Amino acid sequence: MTQPPASSTLARTDRQRTEGQPIILDGQPIDLEDVLTVAEGRCKVALSSDPAFRTHIDSGQQFLERLLAEEGVVYGVTTGYGDACTRAVAAEDIDSLPHQLFTFHGCGMGQSLSVEAARAVVLVRLVSLCRGVSGVSFELLERLAWLLEEDVIPVIPEEGSVGASGDLTPLSYLAAVLCGEREVIDNGQCRPASEALAQRSLTPYRLKPKEGLALMNGTAVMTALAALAFSRCEYLTHLTTRITALSVQALDGNPYHFDADLFAAKPHPGQQRVAARLRDDLHAPSTPRNSPRLQDRYSTRCAPHVIGVVEDALPWWREFLTNELNSANDNPLIDVEAGKVMHGGHFYGGHVAFVMDSLKQATANLADLLDRQLALLVDSRYNHGLPSNLSGASASRLPLNHGYKAVQIGASAWTAEALKLTMPASVFSRSTECHNQDKVSMGTIAARDALRVLTLVEQVAAATLHATCQGVELRRQLQSATPTPQRLAEFVEQVRKEIAPLEEDRALDRDLNHLCRLIRQRHWSLYDAS
Structure with a gap:
């Protein structure tokens, strides 16, 4: 041709x-x-x-x-x-x-x-x-x-x-x-x-x-939506990693769960990259023989294993979508050199559907991870000395203030909705058009679902980011606190340029919507391409 x-x-x-x-x-x-x-x-x-x-x-x-x-x-x-x-x-x-x-x-x-x-x-x-x-x-x-x-x-x-x-x-x-x-x-x-x-x-x-x-x-509509979904998902892996580092710091967690030698034993490259970013964020280059806390809960300890699934899938998702983007996918196609008209089915969006169905499942797990971290942060039984619900109110005002209680409820609702939407669309093929189109891809529905899931994950990320910054600052006020690693301290300072700490209770919807907009705009430069 x-x-x-x-x-x-x-x-x-x-x-x-x-x-x-x-x-x-x-x-x-x-x-x-x-x-x-x-x-x-x-x-x-x-x-x-x-x-x-x-x-x-x-x-x-x-x-x-x-x-x-x-x-x-x-x-x-x-x-x-x-x-x-x-x-x-x-x-x-x-x-x-x-x-x-x-x-x-x-x-x-x-x-x-x-x-x-x-x-x-x-x-x-x-x-x-x-x-x-x-x-x-x-x-x-x-x-x-x-x-x-x-x-x-x-x-x-x-x-x-x-x-x-x-x-x-x-x-x-x-x-x-x-x-x-x-x-x-x-x-x-x-x-x-x-x-x-x-x-x-x-x-x-x-x-x-x-x-x-x-x-x-x-396949232009499904491919266009998928390209936008891919970009949002890629940024969310970085943001979820940074929020996890903030969670570990706020919870006074064990920063040595991300040891390089440990992750060399299970060599998924994306998972290893996530662990390396967490090590750098937390200034935890190598594990001492006896860590101060042996084992944190899974939502922090296993974060590279959750985020790493997305990181490891991104290259093949990119390959599938880039091939579709640069394909001729109408019917029939014309081969001038050979002098023929070729009738086929390149309009079938199976590759896009598969990427979007798998992307929404992997990305919804990011929301589930962050929601569990937020649940630990607000619970005084598990947050290792932080105020209940991360309230920033003074001692005399604590009975009246409820901090992030409602935010955690909201994050749980958004997470549940994201997880509910992970049913693969591609398995719901219907026979249409007098049974001429008797096997169809549902790629556009899968892409629309993926974008909705991403919106929900971004909302959970915004809520958890808001709370982890609060948690890091509250941890810093405790006498026994270890110093906040420089990279995390600088990031919290960047976030504080956008939203104020939560002292007395206030409605947080504007804050959360603003953070969601910043996330969609990839506002913060988080990690190098490596």
Whole structure:
């Protein structure tokens, strides 16, 4: 099969090297971090100006035109879709067929994707079409790039995709917007797509025969959501590690549970990295023969074993998602060099579904870990001398104040909900579309579930972070306290720039929401990439 021109690789190398420059799309691979930067509005995209790239793209559409002239039959161009593939479309109706496709798929329901997620969807679909095997025109790529350049982003309902034949219903909203229909977010406001195009003197696009299928028959929505989920999960492993170190310090725990020789005996590399970070945070390079406390409870002692599962899964999750991101995943695909149209099932999102199902299970365990740490911190039977519920009130005011009592209840509720949502979506395949789509991936539902689980885990992390900073400071006030390790002391100081200590009881919802926003923004630089 003809591949994108190799000469365009240099543009991607330049893009990686130069901060602030647009990502040049040329058919070469991009990475998950590229999706994140575009989704968050920190970077623009541009199509390669290499003439060979444009020639490569247009050759697919030209081949289709020749094939139509020679044989007169191409699936989804001169036939109906799905189980209607045996139904011929009259020649005078061929140009209307793509419009019909996105029209009858306009049945999405539920909340709309966030603007960040919708931006990611546009980019992911564009990257796939840039592979040059989907039979689309270069003009279509220009229109997709224009949406990102102008930040005119389609309003895409979350619900309605079974993940094969791709994300048909949600992607119909992308196709419709290009054609001046449905709604967009433009400058922060929801408005008709037709108005946004007219304001910029751009006429609605007219989809060419294969372009409706090429836009809609793929995995762009689930892959975009998965890329955002991956980034949030990766940051949570670091944050959970730092919170665990704070918990050990606040609980006057045993910092030697993370000994390097101990972890050499069970050599999972991600687990070893977590233990090394905890050693560094706690200034515990090696274990003395007799530790001051022999064994802490599992929620601190076994933290590397819980967080390490996520750390060790991240590389293969990245591989699965990066391959999907850089794949051609519509149907049929066009091999110009071999002169054939290939019918298959690359729209099936099984790899994304598997990543998201496993990610949400592993990440929910982070919430469970932190919730157990918080339960120890607030309980005067187990927190080794700290005030009940970590109250910072004076002795005379302690009977009236309840500290983190309600916060721990909330964290337990969020944890329970996260754990409840870990049922794998991929096992709930349903036969749809007159049994043509009789085995489907449920990848988009899995990705949406994963994002909800991540939100809940972030809430638990915010609650436990708030409490552990309080615990470290309360521990510091005790006469028998060991000094707070420098790295942890500096981190608590950074957190204190955002939230105040809890002395007299106050409503903490604003604090917790603020911490959640900071977590989503990856506000604190926690550990080196190593």
